[in-house]
Amino acid sequence: MSKAEDELLSDFIRDKVADDLQTGKYDGRVVTRFPPEPNGYLHIGHAKAICLDFGIAEENNGVCHLRFDDTNPEKEDVEYVDSIIEDVHWLGFDWGEHLYYASDYFEKIYDCAVKMIRNGKAYVCELSVDAFKEYRGVPTRPGKLPPGRDRSIEENLDLFGRMRNGEFEDGSYVLRATIDMASPNLHMRDPALYRIKRATHHRTGDTWCIYPTYDFAHGLEDSIERVTHSLCTLEFEVHRPLYDWLLEACEVYRPEQTEFSRLNLTYTVMSKRKLLELVEGQYVSGWDDPRMPTLCGLRRRGYTPESIRRFCRGVGITKVESLTDISLLEHHIKDELNRTANRVLAVMDPVKLVIDNYPEDQVEELEAVNNPEDESAGTRKVPFSRELWIEREDFREEANRKFYRLTPGREVRLRYAYFVTCTGVVKDEAGEIQEVHCTYDPATRGGDAPDGRRVKGTIHWVSAAGGGEVDVRMYDRLFSVERPDDVPESGDFKDNLNPDSLKLLRAKVEPAILDMAPGTRCQFERKGYFFSDPKDSSEGAPVFNQIVPLRDSWAKRAK
Ligand code: ATP
Ligand code: MG
Secondary structure (H helix, E strand, O other): OOHHHHOOOOOHHHHHHHHHHHHOOOOOOOEEEEOOOOOOOOEHHHHHHHHHHHHHHHHOOOEEEEEEOOOOHHHOOHHHHHHHHHHHHHHOOOOOOOEEEHHHHHHHHHHHHHHHHHOOOEEEEOOOHHHHHHHHOOOOOOOOOOOOOOOOHHHHHHHHHHHHOOOOOOOOOEEEEOOOOOOOOHHHOOOEEEEEOOOOEOOOEOOOOEEEOHHHHHHHHHHHOOOOEEEEEHHHHHHHHHHHHHHHHOOOOOOEEEEEOOOOEOOOOOOHHHHHHHHHOOOOOOOOOOOOOEHHHHHHHOOOHHHHHHHHHHHOOOOOOOOEOHHHHHHHHHHHHHHHOEEEOEEOOEEEEEEOOOOOOOEEEEEEEOOOOOHHHOEEEEEEEOEEEEEHHHEOOOOOOOOOOEOOOOEEEEOOOOEEEEEEEEEOOOOOEEEEEEEEEHHHOOOOOOOOOOOOOEEOOEEOOOOEEEEEEEEOOOEOOOOOOOOOOOOOHHHHEOOOOEEEEEEEEOHHHHOOOOOOEEEEOOOEEEEEOOOOOEOOEOEEEEEEEOOOHHHHOOO
16 A cells, blocks of 8 residues: 555544544444445445445444345345345455344334334324325425324224234335424425335245335434444435434434435446346346446456555545546556556457568567566566567558657567567558568567667567467447436436447467466556456456556547
8 A cells, every 4th residue: 555545534424433432422332334225236336335334443443234224125135135245345344243134123123113103103194105295295385284194093003013914905004204294304294114015025035014114214223233323325314304303203222324425437327226227138248247337347347356445545535426537446456457467468459470580480488577567576488489460550551750660661679579670561452461571680689779779669469379369358438428327308328328338359369368367467568457257267268358458548539
């Protein structure tokens, strides 16, 4: 970690936690929680919340719980539970024995509801979903008093018990808090606490046919776990009065909710609903498609947990809604891989280079530096022979003075090898270049001229003899506009998908690449950082995902 990263983080939430510790508000305890709903895979936005929740606990000798907020069985699944556990661990955080499920509290939450009814703070209401909304009204006008509000406590207890016993149809009754139908905050207009829903829960099966709402359950979950600082994103700010009201009405321990702004990234959609749509509609190959902003997608792309944590640190915690440039995320992985990834030679769009004065059957081994940023990475041998592959774009038949690569008459350096001078080309009938020809200077072995003469260009290459080929997946941004969510009424965010976000190619590669184990990160010199796909690679046949190109081609592209 660099100097700046060693420094303690500071933001308004950390300041608040420090204050609370100082005043002894929670007897010196710091308990946070990360409370995902298991209805999708975690994305980079969740990473921001995870780094905050676990980070604050870590920094203050506290604990952070991983709690599944599994109160909505229709959309939830164990597949998501398992993936969330894997992803939080992968990011580098651990909850020890503090793994919880909201569904484990269903009985306690039910008891709180009964207590509220007994205290005249909740009632059973028979309004349908539509009528519920109509009675609630709009912020500028008070709502209407719903039927059931004046029911006796006994009758409410009886009806609620029968709701639980499955005597009523789905949606025929709801339990509501008795608050204020005239509140300017719609969330306070007698919000729903329980709904009848015959759905099989992934943990409790068919034990329940009524489920608590998010608003009712969430605060109680925090309270039951004796959380001190309940951190969530800004959209819950308007729910906070209700969070506080319900905990007071239930006469239970009260944690404190604090909100911060969500992470939004350019060229990315972040809602689980939209990500699910991409998966189900097969616009991507799955939740872990390397173009997805999910943690499993980023992992498969080749991102490291460190780079994501550093990114989250860099973004910081505020209450200001903002849009973060995705190039900031790319910067962090480039910065890390520049230090840690070995350099190798691969040619993505090959054309043959023939060295006319090089012995025909000779193959020599040249020494190449693995990582100029890290001497301990050592060197390796790379085969060199008369016929090589170079990038098609590194040769131009006609070039201006600014083109320093191969063009007839010009001398360039072949990385780690020799100076070569281009002598001409061979074309097919269609005029397509088949071979570039050159001569080499044997005295420049290793890439330096003993007479001190210089060349302006250095290009990479792969020997035709001794090298091989691999599949490479070139990934580009999944969406072609900065804000894919911004679509006209009639449009759809999927209209903004980038049709060129995936290109497949066969690259010519040096032997070291063929030997790479699945899950290896490297730099293809002059091209970018690549990752041998853990799922699709097999021994001797790695498949590479482009993590990021070395240069940001988007910076130049017109917006
Ligand atoms: P989405 O809105 O993307 O579908 P969600 O908010 O419904 O996600 P949850 O499972 O409820 O997903 O989120 C768990 C925690 O992660 C919550 O505390 C939530 O505030 C936080 N979180 C979700 N998305 C982001 C984001 N983009 N930036 C920061 N925190 C987030
Ligand atoms: Mg949510």
